[in-house]
Amino acid sequence: MTKHGAVVVPEDAVVAVAAGRHFSFPPPRTAGAGDLCKKLAAQQIDLGAAVMGSWLDSMKASSPRHRLMAPAVDAEHDEWMEKHPSALGRFEAVAAAAKGKRIVVFLDYDGTLSPIVEDPDRAVMTDEMRDAVRGVAARFPTAIVSGRCLDKVFSFVRLEELYYAGSHGMDIQGPTAASTHHGPTTTPKVGEKQNPTWNGRVNVSFHAAHVSLSGQPGRRCMSLTGGCCCNGDVQGEEESVLCQPAREFLPMIGEAYAALAAKVEAIPGAKVENNKFCLSVHFRCVDERRWGAVAEQVRAVLRDYPRLRLTQGRKVLEIRPTIKWDKGEALRFLLSALGFSSGDGANDGDDAFPIYIGDDRTDEDAFRVLRARGQGAGILVSRFPKDTCASFSLRDPSEVKDFLRKLVTCAAA
Numbered sequence: 001m002t003k004h005g006a007v008v009v010p011e012d013a014v015v016a017v018a019a020g021r022h023f024s025f026p027p028p029r030t031a032g033a034g035d036l037c038k039k040l041a042a043q044q045i046d047l048g049a050a051v052m053g054s055w056l057d058s059m060k061a062s063s064p065r066h067r068l069m070a071p072a073v074d075a076e077h078d079e080w081m082e083k084h085p086s087a088l089g090r091f092e093a094v095a096a097a098a099k100g101k102r103i104v105v106f107l108d109y110d111g112t113l114s115p116i117v118e119d120p121d122r123a124v125m126t127d128e129m130r131d132a133v134r135g136v137a138a139r140f141p142t143a144i145v146s147g148r149c150l151d152k153v154f155s156f157v158r159l160e161e162l163y164y165a166g167s168h169g170m171d172i173q174g175p176t177a178a179s180t181h182h183g184p185t186t187t188p189k190v191g192e193k194q195n196p197t198w199n200g201r202v203n204v205s206f207h208a209a210h211v212s213l214s215g216q217p218g219r220r221c222m223s224l225t226g227g228c229c230c231n232g233d234v235q236g237e238e239e240s241v242l243c244q245p246a247r248e249f250l251p252m253i254g255e256a257y258a259a260l261a262a263k264v265e266a267i268p269g270a271k272v273e274n275n276k277f278c279l280s281v282h283f284r285c286v287d288e289r290r291w292g293a294v295a296e297q298v299r300a301v302l303r304d305y306p307r308l309r310l311t312q313g314r315k316v317l318e319i320r321p322t323i324k325w326d327k328g329e330a331l332r333f334l335l336s337a338l339g340f341s342s343g344d345g346a347n348d349g350d351d352a353f354p355i356y357i358g359d360d361r362t363d364e365d366a367f368r369v370l371r372a373r374g375q376g377a378g379i380l381v382s383r384f385p386k387d388t389c390a391s392f393s394l395r396d397p398s399e400v401k402d403f404l405r406k407l408v409t410c411a412a413a
């Protein structure tokens with residue numbers, strides 16, 4: 001058991017782990033990868049003219065096309081897989097580490113539940129994937145954590161029983177289905193004998209559950225970390241709004257969206273997506289020779305909005321408020337809101353086993369949180385070796401679907 005009792009690793013897990021020379025699971029809180037995690041956390045892109053060249057290199061590095069043109073040599077890939085083995089291949093180790101814990105599932109959307117496609121509006125998930133997510137959500141608290149705006153990602157997933165954290169976690173909403181809610185005392189522990197007719201849910205309306213979270217009827221947002229999260233009354237919003245820490249930035253984001261859309265209009269293939277609390281500038285359909293023009297236009301707009309910052313995802317530039325809030329903070333918030341931790345770091349919810357699956361640099365913030373807590377399993381979706389704070393890997397959404405199905409089967413056993 002770790003110092004904080006985060007994960008009990010039975011012998012069979014240790015044996016499974018021992019097969020890999022570099023692999024260490026669960027990751028220690030003071031992991032050797034600490035420097036890497038700090039580096040990955042510092043994602044803000046400097047748009048000064050002196051670094052434009054390296055910025056363009058970064059855009060190229062995020063391109064699957066470039067990666068296909070320069071496949072990793074076998075030895076490099078093998079070494080990476082030893083450090084970040086397949087979550088399917090090592091499923092027994094994951095299950096063993098989760099034994100006696102309460103699993104909470106966090107899923108990125110693009111590139112994780114759906115393939116990366118040319119037109120971001122067509123990034124739909126398959127019915128098979130939806131069934132797999134539905135199966136997981138029937139057994140464990142499950143959240144979608146995406147850079148997309150909440151409405152957009154919900155329109156793709158269409159499962160009302162999930163938690164959704166849109167805009168990189170800056171817009172968190174609980175289940176809109178009024179009938180069910182998971183809590184730390186109602187989520188089954190892995191390996192726990194269950195009544196076969198009971199699936200870990202308790203019939204409490206979400207509104208009532210939320211009131212019990214905040215303790216203040218009518219105030220639907222929790223204040224957690226130094227006021228990062230809004231704590232104001234959000235009357236008039238949907239019943240299930242949990243957290244909107246960047247609410248004050250809404251007018252500014254709207255202005256920047258209009259300016260950016262006008263600026264990139266003349267660049268064929270460039271598309272600006274308004275994600276409510278952040279903006280995405282997609283360049284996956286832009287001729288590479290015009291990427292510099294995209295960069296220049298984004299830089300021109302950001303000059304007028306010093307309270308906005310730029311980060312980069314997979315073939316997308318993202319503009320967000322300069323607040324300390326990201327997918328990692330969203331993960332922390334949801335674990336706390338679900339009753340698995342105190343939210344102030346005093347109690348990391350040793351009873352929980354969070355599983356976070358994502359493919360993007362922005363998911364590294366969540367992987368870093370899990371590593372810092374010495375808890376759960378971070379799983380990177382990637383066919384290629386990447387610097388990551390995740391412990392495991394899966395190759396593509398198809399393997400994600402298989403992993404989710406296996407999780408359901410394991411929970412039902």
Ligand SMILES: [Mg+2]
Pocket residue numbers: 108109110111112358359360
């Ligand atoms: Mg993604």
